[in-house]
Amino acid sequence: MSTIRAFALMTLKGLTRRRTFWGIALVTLIALAGIGSIPSYDVTGEGRFMIDMGLFGIEIGSLLLAIGLASNMFPRDRESRSVMPLLAVPLSRTQYVLGRFAGAALVQTAAIMVWCACLGLILAVNGYYVPEAMLPASILLVAEGWFLLAVVLFFSFWTSPPLNAPLTLLLFIVCQMTPAQFSGLLPGAERVMDALRMLLPRMDVFHIKDPVAHRIPVPTAYFLLASVYGLAYTSFMLSLAIAVFRRRDLK
Amino acid sequence: MTAGLLALMLVLGQSPPDGHGHGTDDAHGDAAIDSAEFGSDRHLHPPGEENHGTEWFFSQPWATPERWRFMARDSVVLASAAAGILMLSGLRRRK
Known part of the structure; x- marks a missing residue:
């Protein structure tokens, strides 16, 4: 465990030195500030729009960050040959994957929390109510972000970085669909599509923008169960990534 | 959105669209x-x-029993699948 923690901290330091992270974090912050400066045009309840669009912006930022952080980690290690000495002595392949994931997950969690705090600040500065459910909502965004991170990490072991981004994006879009919308993509093969959809996570589980914006209380148990659901999908994707990486020839 | x-x-x-009619039944x-x-x-x-x-x-989808059920069911199935995949890939590697 201490080996994974040390490697995760090393990954964290490496990632925070990269311009990709700061670029995406800054662009998302600028987008949030832009959402905060949209004039109300006398539309009532503008605070709701800010919360809704802000949380949507954070979700997209989280997707971009997952791609930016994880798609290059293994290909870069392989190109620079630093993966060889790492795996030769101090780390097993499982520890390598878990350490890389943990480091990137820490960076992503910090970024999402900062974005949510900034959204709260923008709301407060504009004189709007800051909902209490912003924290649980951001925790669900973190759960979604970790899943996306695990997906990108999984793809990075068998695809090139340019292919990784569109694949993750495609999965992200498909996971937003309801089972009915998904099976409608291929008329005539509803059963196959239904079975396929069951393998993919239901991202709408993590979307509680509407209730947060409308101040409708969501039970704490829901947040817990949805977080467990996200963690279960993340662990499933990580186990696939580990299985692929264990069999991967590094020569 | x-x-x-x-x-x-x-x-x-x-x-705004007003397609949400309520009959007496619903x-x-x-x-x-x-x-x-x-x-x-x-x-x-x-x-x-x-x-x-x-x-x-x-x-208010979080309140539907169906959603709670599939979240709980999928979590258990996926966690078991993850453990199974790790075990199988570990065994294969040892062989």
């Missing part, structure tokens, strides 16, 4: 809640009831 669309429609001067006990901050009336479905396909009003 429902709220975003609403904002756009109101800015453009269009009235009266939901709609609640129009005044809100000083939000300024407009809100339409709420009772907990556990799904939306009727309109984009305008949102449902």
